[in-house]
Amino acid sequence: MKMVKPGVYFWQGNEACAEGAITAGCRFFAGYPITPASEIAEHMAKRLPQIGGIAIQMEDEMASIGAVIGASWAGAKAMTATSGPGFSLMQESIGYAFMTETPCVVVDVQRLGPSTGQATKCGQGDVMQSRWGTHGDHAAIVLAPNSVQEMFDLTIKAFNLAEKYRTPVIILADATIAHMREKITVPSLEEIEIINRKKPEADEKAFFGFEEVPPMPAVGEGFNVPVTGSTHNEYGIRFTADPMVHRKLVERLNSKIENHVEEIAEVETYNFDDCKIGIVSFGCTSRAVPEAVEEAEKRGVKAGYIRLKTIWPFPEKKVEIMAEKAETIIVPEINLKQLFYEVERASKGLAKVVPLNKIGGGELITPEELLNKILEAAN
Amino acid sequence: MVEEIFSIRKYLRNLKLPFCPGCGIFTVMNSFLRAVHNLGFENLKSFVFCSGIGCSSWISSPYFIADSIHTIHGRSIPVATGVKLVRPDLNVVVFGGDGDIVGIGLSHFIHAARRNLDILVIMINNMVYGMTGGQVAPTTPFGVKTTTTPYGAFEHPIDAPKLAVTAGACYSARWTTAHPKELRESIEKTLRMKGFRFIEVVSQCPTTIGRRMGFKNAGEMVKWFKEKAVPVEQVEKMAEKELEGKIIVGEFVEREKPTLTENIQSRMGRLRIEG
Amino acid sequence: MRVEIRISGLGGQGVVLAGYILGKAAVYDGKNVVQTQSYGAEARGSAAKSELIISDEKIGFPMVRKCDILVAMSREAVKKNLKDLKKNGILLIDSSYVKSEVKAEAKIFKIQATHIAEKLYGQKIYANMVMLGALTKITNIVNENSMEQAIKNVVPKETIIKNIQAYKKGIEII
Numbered sequence: 001m002k003m004v005k006p007g008v009y010f011w012q013g014n015e016a017c018a019e020g021a022i023t024a025g026c027r028f029f030a031g032y033p034i035t036p037a038s039e040i041a042e043h044m045a046k047r048l049p050q051i052g053g054i055a056i057q058m059e060d061e062m063a064s065i066g067a068v069i070g071a072s073w074a075g076a077k078a079m080t081a082t083s084g085p086g087f088s089l090m091q092e093s094i095g096y097a098f099m100t101e102t103p104c105v106v107v108d109v110q111r112l113g114p115s116t117g118q119a120t121k122c123g124q125g126d127v128m129q130s131r132w133g134t135h136g137d138h139a140a141i142v143l144a145p146n147s148v149q150e151m152f153d154l155t156i157k158a159f160n161l162a163e164k165y166r167t168p169v170i171i172l173a174d175a176t177i178a179h180m181r182e183k184i185t186v187p188s189l190e191e192i193e194i195i196n197r198k199k200p201e202a203d204e205k206a207f208f209g210f211e212e213v214p215p216m217p218a219v220g221e222g223f224n225v226p227v228t229g230s231t232h233n234e235y236g237i238r239f240t241a242d243p244m245v246h247r248k249l250v251e252r253l254n255s256k257i258e259n260h261v262e263e264i265a266e267v268e269t270y271n272f273d274d275c276k277i278g279i280v281s282f283g284c285t286s287r288a289v290p291e292a293v294e295e296a297e298k299r300g301v302k303a304g305y306i307r308l309k310t311i312w313p314f315p316e317k318k319v320e321i322m323a324e325k326a327e328t329i330i331v332p333e334i335n336l337k338q339l340f341y342e343v344e345r346a347s348k349g350l351a352k353v354v355p356l357n358k359i360g361g362g363e364l365i366t367p368e369e370l371l372n373k374i375l376e377a378a379n
Numbered sequence: 380m381v382e383e384i385f386s387i388r389k390y391l392r393n394l395k396l397p398f399c400p401g402c403g404i405f406t407v408m409n410s411f412l413r414a415v416h417n418l419g420f421e422n423l424k425s426f427v428f429c430s431g432i433g434c435s436s437w438i439s440s441p442y443f444i445a446d447s448i449h450t451i452h453g454r455s456i457p458v459a460t461g462v463k464l465v466r467p468d469l470n471v472v473v474f475g476g477d478g479d480i481v482g483i484g485l486s487h488f489i490h491a492a493r494r495n496l497d498i499l500v501i502m503i504n505n506m507v508y509g510m511t512g513g514q515v516a517p518t519t520p521f522g523v524k525t526t527t528t529p530y531g532a533f534e535h536p537i538d539a540p541k542l543a544v545t546a547g548a549c550y551s552a553r554w555t556t557a558h559p560k561e562l563r564e565s566i567e568k569t570l571r572m573k574g575f576r577f578i579e580v581v582s583q584c585p586t587t588i589g590r591r592m593g594f595k596n597a598g599e600m601v602k603w604f605k606e607k608a609v610p611v612e613q614v615e616k617m618a619e620k621e622l623e624g625k626i627i628v629g630e631f632v633e634r635e636k637p638t639l640t641e642n643i644q645s646r647m648g649r650l651r652i653e654g
Numbered sequence: 655m656r657v658e659i660r661i662s663g664l665g666g667q668g669v670v671l672a673g674y675i676l677g678k679a680a681v682y683d684g685k686n687v688v689q690t691q692s693y694g695a696e697a698r699g700s701a702a703k704s705e706l707i708i709s710d711e712k713i714g715f716p717m718v719r720k721c722d723i724l725v726a727m728s729r730e731a732v733k734k735n736l737k738d739l740k741k742n743g744i745l746l747i748d749s750s751y752v753k754s755e756v757k758a759e760a761k762i763f764k765i766q767a768t769h770i771a772e773k774l775y776g777q778k779i780y781a782n783m784v785m786l787g788a789l790t791k792i793t794n795i796v797n798e799n800s801m802e803q804a805i806k807n808v809v810p811k812e813t814i815i816k817n818i819q820a821y822k823k824g825i826e827i828i
Contacts (some may be wrong), residue, residue, distance in 0.1 A: 010689075047483060054465070054647075066454040067458065069461060070462065073462060075465060091449050144748065179690070182687065218466075220446065220469045225446050226446075227449060230449065287715050290715045362692075
């Protein structure tokens with residue numbers, strides 16, 4: 001068995017994520033066991049050697065992301081997978097990957113924190129950690145699958161974005177989506193777009209600037225590339241005092257993502273530009289939305305939704321359009337208001353934004369609970 | 380006999396080195412590049428250097444004309460792990476300080492030795508956190524005053540070469556900057572060896588700890604290293620009391636074992652990553 | 655068509671595996687399927703359940719709220735889950751464990767699953783297959799051939815024959 005054959009499967013979310021990574025060209029995985037993400041490591045450990053890749057269990061999450069960064073600079077597409085606590089430990093290196101423009105994918109299968117919390121239960125509390133977990137000014141690309149199919153599809157997209165923009169990309173999954181099994185269709189390889197990092201010409205020397213996304217050599221190719229998390233010029237040479245070098249570098253690193261929000265930020269919408277009650281959701285919580293909206297419409301309430309497949313960069317224009325017509329926007333999430341404030345900010349006061357939060361035991365917000373909130377808001 | 384004219388400049392970018400006058404790093408840098416030259420490497424293209432944070436991590440980055448990955452504090456060995464697993468054909472060398480390798484990064488050091496990751500780690504032990512201004516390190520001698528132990532260090536220092544032996548390293552040695560010849564020979568030997576290889580170099584930081592320990596200059600400190608050095612071969616004959624305050628130098632282990640890459644290869648039948 | 659199923663019992667009774675096999679068979683039938691599961695921290699002996707939604711339509715909310723079919727493999731499972739069974743739903747009980755009378759507005763089927771498994775196949779663990787056979791016959795939600803195929807693809811090779819026999823026994827006894 002090499003690459004998975006196109007066809008219909010009944011997979012667990014974590015399995016789909018691993019197969020998506022392999023399909024995208026991932027050939028290196030380093031990780032540390034943690035519920036509810038361990039199945040990704042297990043699947044990679046079994047599958048990668050079959051296709052000439054390597055999977056290794058490291059001593060901790062800091063080592064895991066470190067090895068991923070090393071592997072990426074050695075020329076491999078590389079990934080790690082963890083949950084909230086391990087994601088916290090990886091944050092310093094995620095910042096390093098951003099600063100050094102190292103393409104890699106980090107999967108955070110969210111569980112219920114803070115701390116050890118209810119470790120086996122589902123949560124959505126890492127929305128802000130995925131955006132602001134590391135220090136300093138940085139942009140983030142964070143994708144949020146809501147089905148097993150998307151665990152596959154968005155993992156491929158994550159690698160494509162990582163390679164295209166030379167940046168770490170986060171997959172913000174959750175225990176519900178990662179552990180459930182669903183029917184999934186694996187398309188043929190010809191139908192899947194795979195993006196690889198731009199390689200330099202033989203005489204190129206600037207791998208950290210002069211263009212929005214510079215080419216990336218691998219080590220051992222003779223380019224003598226100095227890679228550093230310190231502020232550096234276009235050639236990778238450390239400049240730790242010059243304000244202009246820092247400004248130029250960090251502004252470019254941010255703008256190379258912020259200038260492409262429309263392309264990166266993917267949403268699924270229904271009546272979003274013409275509804276009385278709008279809903280903005282992501283991940284497992286979004287699975288309750290279509291039914292609640294349908295039931296609301298049966299009761300004469302015009303409802304619509306935006307479902308974020310990309311949380312960061314935040315698709316604020318879409319939310320603003322919703323807010324122009326909507327009286328109320330509901331933000332259901334299984335945390336205590338994390339996406340809520342972002343929606344409120346993007347709504348620019350045009351609509352009333354109300355939270356719907358529920359935490360504990362891995363319980364999801366049900367369509368009935370959401371419907372009640374819609375009806376309450378409509379009256 | 381005519382000494383071959385050699386300058387380490389051929390391996391270095393034309394940049395001003397950032398180290399303080401009298402810093403032991405110059406000795407290490409010289410010894411390493413001299414060893415590389417003696418082994419016949421005209422350039423550093425077959426090497427990848429990984430380093431963390433601290434003065435010693437600047438040895439390779441960006442001064443060597445080579446691929447160098449200057450990582451965050453303590454994670455040079457994990458990054459080297461990723462590089463080596465994907466490109467087992469490259470010589471991966473880690474430079475780091477004592478804080479980087481056996482302070483914040485200690486766990487990775489032990490695990491890399493346990494895995495027998497095929498890399499050379501050169502740890503410059505200046506017994507202090509020098510870059511940050513002279514705080515106590517896991518290698519600071521007992522009783523020495525630092526900025527964070529104003530009444531004297533109340534912990535005992537770690538013995539990194541011994542730890543490397545226990546963890547499974549193929550080679551482990553300690554020298555000081557008063558032993559440049561031995562250091563160079565040790566580097567030459569280890570660059571021809573496989574497996575996890577570790578060299579500690581006890582080095583002077585005249586700017587921070589040297590002053591606090593009462594040395595007027597770098598030369599005095601190097602002289603002190605020479606006086607305090609006891610060859611490992613003599614240790615057995617000495618009583619524990621006699622060894623107090625001494626620096627045990629020499630080779631602690633030299634052995635052959637299948638490397639991590641070889642073990643993966645024999646388990647999986649594959650090595651180089653394709654595509 | 656849309657059916658919500660809950661298979662409940664104790665850890666070690668193979669309820670999660672049963673749900674997986676049933677879901678896989680439904681996928682072979684071309685249906686949309688979502689399967690979720692929950693169990694206690696202990697691997698054995700605590701309450702375990704596996705839930706499925708099988709539908710021709712796209713499945714939104716993935717959790718079973720009120721089930722059309724409830725399989726209860728232990729006394730606790732009946733006690734805990736009966737409230738979630740829809741009125742006139744289908745209730746399958748492993749009567750090897752559940753001996754007392756169950757009062758419910760449901761079509762109740764009492765199956766000696768564990769008893770049969772132990773007697774005919776030498777191990778209690780095949781009880782889940784007996785239950786799946788009975789469930790297939792009673793509800794017709796999946797094709798019998800798809801079920802056999804799913805069992806073959808999921809269980810360890812050396813146990814395929816006994817698993818299939820147990821599954822067929824379940825069909826036979828209804």
